[in-house]
Amino acid sequence: xxxxxxxxxxxxxxxxxxxxxxxxxxxxxxxxxxxxxxxxxxxxxxxxxxxxxxxxxxxxxxxxxxxxxxxxxxxxxxxxxxxxxxxxxxxxxxxxxxxxxxxxxxxxxxxxxxxxxxxxxxxxxxxxxxxxxxxxxxxxxxxxxxxxxxxxxxxxxxxxxxxxxxxxxxxxxxxxxxxxxxxxxxxxxxxxxxxxxxxxxxxxxxxxxxxxxxxxxxxxxxxxxxxxxxxx
Amino acid sequence: xxxxxxxxxxxxxxxxxxxxxxxxxxxxxxxxxxxxxxxxxxxxxxxxxxxxxxxxxxxxxxxxxxxxxxxxxxxxxxxxxxxxxxxxxxxxxxxxxxxxxxxxxxxxxxxxxxxxxxxxxxxxxxxxxxxxxxxxxxxxxxxxxxxxxxxxxxxxxxxxxxxxxxxxxxxxxxxxxxxxxxxxxxxxxxxxxxxxxxxxxxxxxxxxxxxxxxxxxxxxxxxxxxxxxxxxxxxxxxxxxxxxxxxxxxxxxxxxxxxxxxxxxxxxxxxxxxxxxxx
Numbered sequence: 001x002x003x004x005x006x007x008x009x010x011x012x013x014x015x016x017x018x019x020x021x022x023x024x025x026x027x028x029x030x031x032x033x034x035x036x037x038x039x040x041x042x043x044x045x046x047x048x049x050x051x052x053x054x055x056x057x058x059x060x061x062x063x064x065x066x067x068x069x070x071x072x073x074x075x076x077x078x079x080x081x082x083x084x085x086x087x088x089x090x091x092x093x094x095x096x097x098x099x100x101x102x103x104x105x106x107x108x109x110x111x112x113x114x115x116x117x118x119x120x121x122x123x124x125x126x127x128x129x130x131x132x133x134x135x136x137x138x139x140x141x142x143x144x145x146x147x148x149x150x151x152x153x154x155x156x157x158x159x160x161x162x163x164x165x166x167x168x169x170x171x172x173x174x175x176x177x178x179x180x181x182x183x184x185x186x187x188x189x190x191x192x193x194x195x196x197x198x199x200x201x202x203x204x205x206x207x208x209x210x211x212x213x214x215x216x217x218x219x220x221x222x223x224x225x226x227x228x229x230x231x232x
Numbered sequence: 233x234x235x236x237x238x239x240x241x242x243x244x245x246x247x248x249x250x251x252x253x254x255x256x257x258x259x260x261x262x263x264x265x266x267x268x269x270x271x272x273x274x275x276x277x278x279x280x281x282x283x284x285x286x287x288x289x290x291x292x293x294x295x296x297x298x299x300x301x302x303x304x305x306x307x308x309x310x311x312x313x314x315x316x317x318x319x320x321x322x323x324x325x326x327x328x329x330x331x332x333x334x335x336x337x338x339x340x341x342x343x344x345x346x347x348x349x350x351x352x353x354x355x356x357x358x359x360x361x362x363x364x365x366x367x368x369x370x371x372x373x374x375x376x377x378x379x380x381x382x383x384x385x386x387x388x389x390x391x392x393x394x395x396x397x398x399x400x401x402x403x404x405x406x407x408x409x410x411x412x413x414x415x416x417x418x419x420x421x422x423x424x425x426x427x428x429x430x431x432x433x434x435x436x437x438x439x440x441x442x443x444x445x446x447x448x449x450x451x452x453x454x455x456x457x458x459x460x461x462x463x464x465x466x467x468x469x470x471x472x473x474x475x476x477x478x479x480x481x482x483x484x485x486x487x488x489x490x491x492x493x494x495x496x497x498x499x500x501x502x503x504x505x506x507x508x509x510x511x
């Protein structure tokens with residue numbers, strides 16, 4: 001006898017993971033090479049984490065801001081099919097425009113109300129050369145921006161950590177300070193694995209808990225056993 | 233007049249099922265009361281399986297008492313005050329149950345270490361949503377606190393007596409453990425003029441989150457209604473656990489609970505005696 005399950009087609013829940021990358025002129029050389037390497041290096045582990053969480057569909061995109069602000073990877077790609085395309089550095093640091101571009105994609109629609117909290121990772125080595133404050137304010141009008149896990153990685157000592165802290169907007173999550181390639185690899189791997197793992201957990205949370213994020217992301221990566229050389 | 237199926241399956245990702253369900257049909261079958269609750273299951277809400285059981289119990293008891301004392305009769309014009317009192321009573325009684333449970337079962341040393349905020353406000357560890365309905369011959373009352381879904385099938389049309397709350401995204405929800413929870417209840421009082429609904433479906437959010445959109449989810453209610461008419465109650469009862477397991481495994485991965493209330497004629501009713509079922 002036919003025992004067809006009631007209901008329409010089933011679907012796991014989308015988990016949007018978005019890189020927001022500074023590709024300004026100051027990133028040229030070792031920094032941009034390290035960033036390309038670190039992201040490419042993180043992909044296998046990210047795929048493994050996604051495989052272990054069949055109830056979440058991890059979808060990856062990437063914004064770059066430098067000579068222009070654009071979607072380097074504009075179509076959300078299932079991490080199983082994700083391949084990194086190298087980025088090039090050049091130009092200013094229009095981080096505010098990047099926030100505007102991000103905000104457009106965090107509206108409902110194109111987002112759905114049943115998604116898991118997105119993971120937004122900002123990586124920069126400098127400070128905004130446009131109006132970041134207004135753009136950030138606009139971004140945070142979007143429900144999904146508020147609910148997102150927002151992380152920031154500072155590449156080198158010249159990065160404006162106050163801006164990164166503003167982007168994160170959570171006193172319990174500090175900017176990750178990467179002073180060399182080895183540390184950057186560690187941070188990017190953590191963001192794309194441990195954080196994705198936490199965000200794909202379907203446990204409910206109390207609404208409007210102000211102190212902590214609605215995703216318990218766990219302990220930040222410890223880089224004390226890595227090279228402490230200040231290269232950048 | 234009514235036939236009820238209540239089923240719950242555990243998430244493949246959770247150590248225990250934090251949802252709860254309960255229903256009551258009196259001997260005279262004048263009305264039925266149904267309730268589901270979704271214990272939050274987050275790290276802080278480590279006793280939410282207990283909290284959800286308390287929630288459905290308190291709701292069922294309150295609906296029964298209010299019905300017995302005719303407090304819901306002729307309410308269309310004046311439901312506002314009644315619903316406020318009902319919300320306050322449910323919230324207060326749930327809190328009392330939780331505090332009693334805490335008094336008899338203090339946090340273990342391990343539980344004390346989980347979160348300092350929970351240690352200072354231990355009720356949080358019992359956090360849960362609550363959905364319910366009282367279905368009488370001439371009115372239906374729906375109630376909801378937090379996420380979850382109530383669908384109603386009339387003929388081939390599916391409606392939501394309580395609309396989705398667009399503020400509840402990203403697994404965030406209102407909760408009975410909130411100090412102001414009584415102000416967050418939503419009610420819908422529906423006088424029944426003509427036909428009662430064919431089917432009323434209450435479910436925790438693990439069900440709707442297993443579908444890409446609301447249209448695909450609403451097909452469940454239509455399909456259950458068709459299956460009831462074409463295959464009968466026993467067919468659904470036999471298969472529903474497997475369907476729900478399949479749904480959560482290939483969908484949300486959350487605990488998943490559903491109560492189905494089917495309208496039937498008096499002589500079709502399989503309920504021969506007072507029924508009060510938990511689990």
